[in-house]
Amino acid sequence: MVPEQKSRGARLVVGLISGTSMDGIDAALVRISGPAARPRVRLLAFETLAYSAAVRQTVLRIATGDVATAGQISQLNFLLGELFGEAVLRVCRKARVSPSRLAAIGSHGQTIYHQGVPTREGGRKITSTLQIAEPSVIAERTGAPVVADFRTADMAAGGQGAPLVPMVDYLLLRDARKGTVALNIGGIANFTVIPAGAKPEQVFGFDTGPGNMIIDGLVRHFTKGKKTYDAGGKWAAKGKVIDPLLEVMLRLPFFTRRPPKSAGREQFGQQFIQQFFLDHQDDAASPLKRPLTRPAPAGENAGGGPPSPQGRGLEIKKGGRARPEDLLRTATELTARTIADALRRFVLADIPMHRLIISGGGAHNGLLVARLAELLPSLRVHHSDEFGIDVDAKEAIAFALLADRTMHGLPGNLPSVTGARRPVVLGKISRP
Amino acid sequence: MVPEQKSRGARLVVGLISGTSMDGIDAALVRISGPAARPRVRLLAFETLAYSAAVRQTVLRIATGDVATAGQISQLNFLLGELFGEAVLRVCRKARVSPSRLAAIGSHGQTIYHQGVPTREGGRKITSTLQIAEPSVIAERTGAPVVADFRTADMAAGGQGAPLVPMVDYLLLRDARKGTVALNIGGIANFTVIPAGAKPEQVFGFDTGPGNMIIDGLVRHFTKGKKTYDAGGKWAAKGKVIDPLLEVMLRLPFFTRRPPKSAGREQFGQQFIQQFFLDHQDDAASPLKRPLTRPAPAGENAGGGPPSPQGRGLEIKKGGRARPEDLLRTATELTARTIADALRRFVLADIPMHRLIISGGGAHNGLLVARLAELLPSLRVHHSDEFGIDVDAKEAIAFALLADRTMHGLPGNLPSVTGARRPVVLGKISRP
Numbered sequence: 001m002v003p004e005q006k007s008r009g010a011r012l013v014v015g016l017i018s019g020t021s022m023d024g025i026d027a028a029l030v031r032i033s034g035p036a037a038r039p040r041v042r043l044l045a046f047e048t049l050a051y052s053a054a055v056r057q058t059v060l061r062i063a064t065g066d067v068a069t070a071g072q073i074s075q076l077n078f079l080l081g082e083l084f085g086e087a088v089l090r091v092c093r094k095a096r097v098s099p100s101r102l103a104a105i106g107s108h109g110q111t112i113y114h115q116g117v118p119t120r121e122g123g124r125k126i127t128s129t130l131q132i133a134e135p136s137v138i139a140e141r142t143g144a145p146v147v148a149d150f151r152t153a154d155m156a157a158g159g160q161g162a163p164l165v166p167m168v169d170y171l172l173l174r175d176a177r178k179g180t181v182a183l184n185i186g187g188i189a190n191f192t193v194i195p196a197g198a199k200p201e202q203v204f205g206f207d208t209g210p211g212n213m214i215i216d217g218l219v220r221h222f223t224k225g226k227k228t229y230d231a232g233g234k235w236a237a238k239g240k241v242i243d244p245l246l247e248v249m250l251r252l253p254f255f256t257r258r259p260p261k262s263a264g265r266e267q268f269g270q271q272f273i274q275q276f277f278l279d280h281q282d283d284a285a286s287p288l289k290r291p292l293t294r295p296a297p298a299g300e301n302a303g304g305g306p307p308s309p310q311g312r313g314l315e316i317k318k319g320g321r322a323r324p325e326d327l328l329r330t331a332t333e334l335t336a337r338t339i340a341d342a343l344r345r346f347v348l349a350d351i352p353m354h355r356l357i358i359s360g361g362g363a364h365n366g367l368l369v370a371r372l373a374e375l376l377p378s379l380r381v382h383h384s385d386e387f388g389i390d391v392d393a394k395e396a397i398a399f400a401l402l403a404d405r406t407m408h409g410l411p412g413n414l415p416s417v418t419g420a421r422r423p424v425v426l427g428k429i430s431r432p
Numbered sequence: 433m434v435p436e437q438k439s440r441g442a443r444l445v446v447g448l449i450s451g452t453s454m455d456g457i458d459a460a461l462v463r464i465s466g467p468a469a470r471p472r473v474r475l476l477a478f479e480t481l482a483y484s485a486a487v488r489q490t491v492l493r494i495a496t497g498d499v500a501t502a503g504q505i506s507q508l509n510f511l512l513g514e515l516f517g518e519a520v521l522r523v524c525r526k527a528r529v530s531p532s533r534l535a536a537i538g539s540h541g542q543t544i545y546h547q548g549v550p551t552r553e554g555g556r557k558i559t560s561t562l563q564i565a566e567p568s569v570i571a572e573r574t575g576a577p578v579v580a581d582f583r584t585a586d587m588a589a590g591g592q593g594a595p596l597v598p599m600v601d602y603l604l605l606r607d608a609r610k611g612t613v614a615l616n617i618g619g620i621a622n623f624t625v626i627p628a629g630a631k632p633e634q635v636f637g638f639d640t641g642p643g644n645m646i647i648d649g650l651v652r653h654f655t656k657g658k659k660t661y662d663a664g665g666k667w668a669a670k671g672k673v674i675d676p677l678l679e680v681m682l683r684l685p686f687f688t689r690r691p692p693k694s695a696g697r698e699q700f701g702q703q704f705i706q707q708f709f710l711d712h713q714d715d716a717a718s719p720l721k722r723p724l725t726r727p728a729p730a731g732e733n734a735g736g737g738p739p740s741p742q743g744r745g746l747e748i749k750k751g752g753r754a755r756p757e758d759l760l761r762t763a764t765e766l767t768a769r770t771i772a773d774a775l776r777r778f779v780l781a782d783i784p785m786h787r788l789i790i791s792g793g794g795a796h797n798g799l800l801v802a803r804l805a806e807l808l809p810s811l812r813v814h815h816s817d818e819f820g821i822d823v824d825a826k827e828a829i830a831f832a833l834l835a836d837r838t839m840h841g842l843p844g845n846l847p848s849v850t851g852a853r854r855p856v857v858l859g860k861i862s863r864p
Contacts, residue, residue: 055554067499074545074562079553081588113506121511122487128566130506135860136584152568153862156513409863428567428860430585431841
């Protein structure tokens with residue numbers, strides 16, 4: 001499935017992505033060496049180019065389903081192409097590398113639509129995905145070949161078009177004797193399971209639930225937007241877990257459901273934070289204290305929103321208000337517990353695992369990492385930096401590596417992860 | 433600019449396009465042989481796959497500026513990908529060629545937006561173009577590499593992204609000793625001028641005005657949509673030119689303006705037909721008989737619509753109605769005269785030309801072709817079929833040839849025609 005290839009010379013590649021937070025463009029300049037099936041990668045520079053407020057607003061508006069003309073989307077596609085091109089020039093300048101020396105640029109682009117479940121269009125079942133940031137513009141501004149539109153080929157082959165990072169985890173982190181869990185703690189937490197000596201088709205992965213999404217949302221709330229995350233987990237470390245609240249949340253169907261499963265803002269975003277955490281601040285309105293008025297939802301999001309703790313007869317502190325540090329501690333514990341539970345239930349019981357390699361913003365949260373280590377005593381815990389993968393740059397690095405595969409005509413998806421019928425070469429190549 | 437290359441083996445390529453009429457997908461299967469700079473091409477099969485009424489309606493709606501969600505455009509992109517893929521399978525079946533034997537597919541896609549003149553977006557001057565019909569889907573359904581998005585790279589390099597067919601005219605029709613005009617009579621008429629022994633940078637071209645657009649519009653009107661064109665020009669041949677009307681139209685600024693210039697439905701579409709032709713049918717309302725009520729527009733389309741003949745004091749037949757055949761004859765004469773005038777004024781006066789090679793639907797209009805031959809006695813008139821280019825399949829053939837160039841890493845635009853800063857490799861490659 002991943003053809004072995006002869007050793008290749010070192011090549012410089014830039015990976016680009018603007019994620020679901022839509023706040024700007026991550027650019028990673030890497031040096032890739034070794035055979036394509038077992039590449040070595042070194043990060044030379046990493047930069048984030050923030051979107052202006054106006055651009056972010058337009059992207060958010062279109063990505064959340066507001067209508068626009070084809071012209072507005074077309075012009076935005078070319079404008080983002082200019083910005084992605086600038087991000088390349090900037091990361092190259094930082095490393096004092098001429099962009100003309102780049103073997104390739106891998107641009108994920110900006111997702112403005114993703115529909116992995118078929119809907120009926122023109123009498124056919126259609127799934128689709130739409131990433132923008134015109135690759136022809138990036139190629140023209142940088143003089144380097146650009147690989148972009150990574151998700152379409154997997155979807156054309158019947159896959160969900162996501163996740164794509166597990167292939168990179170497999171390429172960089174697999175081990176002949178050690179079972180490896182590559183855990184990424186972004187807004188959502190997800191992991192890739194790579195059994196010892198695994199073939200690509202034995203790799204799998206899924207979302208475990210919230211990563212930093214709830215913690216960050218609470219910090220933004222309590223600081224009125226002045227802070228956006230709990231640095232090092234220090235705020236939460238001052239608090240105590242509110243056990244009844246934690247127990248209610250742990251019983252939500254999403255966490256106990258068998259994989260594959262994926263999560264997003266629709267499950268663990270603002271509505272969830274309000275309902276489970278912030279309503280406690282207004283004691284009288286606390287859903288934990290209200291009597292049962294309707295049955296609990298039958299399934300995950302059956303009613304369109306997150307399951308409600310309403311009527312479970314729980315109380316936190318009679319007549320009191322939950323302290324911010326206690327809510328943060330509880331949110332952090334929820335992330336740690338749901339990751340650990342998912343691993344124990346769906347992975348460790350069947351497959352020997354030896355190490356947990358953590359990346360994403362959550363890797364900076366000392367409390368969260370410490371709790372994971374305590375909850376998973378059989379696994380040795382690492383930061384991905386130890387394996388040459390900067391915890392913040394990981395996704396951008398991943399698209400550099402996927403571009404490198406495409407330039408060599410190698411498939412980039414893992415059908416066992418995306419559900420595609422077969423491994424396919426990802427992306428389209430634009431030559432400068 | 434067009435690097436000479438060694439002779440190459442013959443390769444099978446399919447070209448795909450759905451044009452501005454948006455009624456379906458033209459697919460041409462060709463055999464290309466010879467060196468890339470001087471290819472020979474043979475048409476093996478040609479097919480048109482009509483859009484369903486619902487699909488056409490959706491495409492038309494979005495392309496004419498109606499708002500849609502990113503999701504609707506994304507799903508339409510994948511749906512059209514399925515249809516374009518089917519067009520490939522169908523044209524291959526017709527020629528009994530397995531799609532796996534295709535060296536490439538060149539898909540122009542369906543244009544839903546094109547903005548060659550910059551507008552200001554996010555503080556930058558942005559031009560853009562948007563063609564849909566997902567290439568990853570075409571590649572997956574056919575098993576062949578797909579080149580698509582031909583216009584973006586030229587625009588990224590500062591060009592208008594159009595026209596692209598002149599490169600193909602240059603490749604297939606240039607001659608060391610004969611100056612050649614390649615004339616395409618579609619809805620709009622345009623030509624490529626290729627001086628004897630020309631280098632690519634000596635090639636130019638422009639739109640001359642209406643091709644079949646007015647004739648077809650009148651036929652649709654008089655037959656209430658039962659017919660869509662004047663087969664062979666036979667209906668018009670029964671009529672007489674209405675000289676006063678012809679003279680008014682010939683004085684319109686578009687026709688006398690120096691090139692470069694481009695025309696479209698906004699100039700010679702339904703509004704033009706109504707104002708110059710059909711209002712005569714309702715005698716009392718004829719603009720040709722009304723007194724001068726306002727000054728004639730200062731410039732082309734200055735007032736948003738086509739220039740009006742109003743108040744020029746012309747009459748066709750006192751108290752009578754213009755006959756359909758006379759209006760058709762006049763429309764046909766307008767097309768012939770404006771093509772011939774443009775050639776005489778802007779080409780023949782300066783550059784020796786020897787032959788006129790006609791393609792497009794208008795090549796089937798015997799009256800129109802005969803009039804062109806009479807008006808341009810110094811040029812020998814040919815159909816493009818004589819040069820192996822089926823008059824109806826020409827655009828689809830063109831995108832097969834442009835894809836072949838991209839697969840060989842060769843530029844596909846002519847900067848002298850599009851205005852780009854340099855020749856660039858067109859399109860993006862998707863591998864199956």
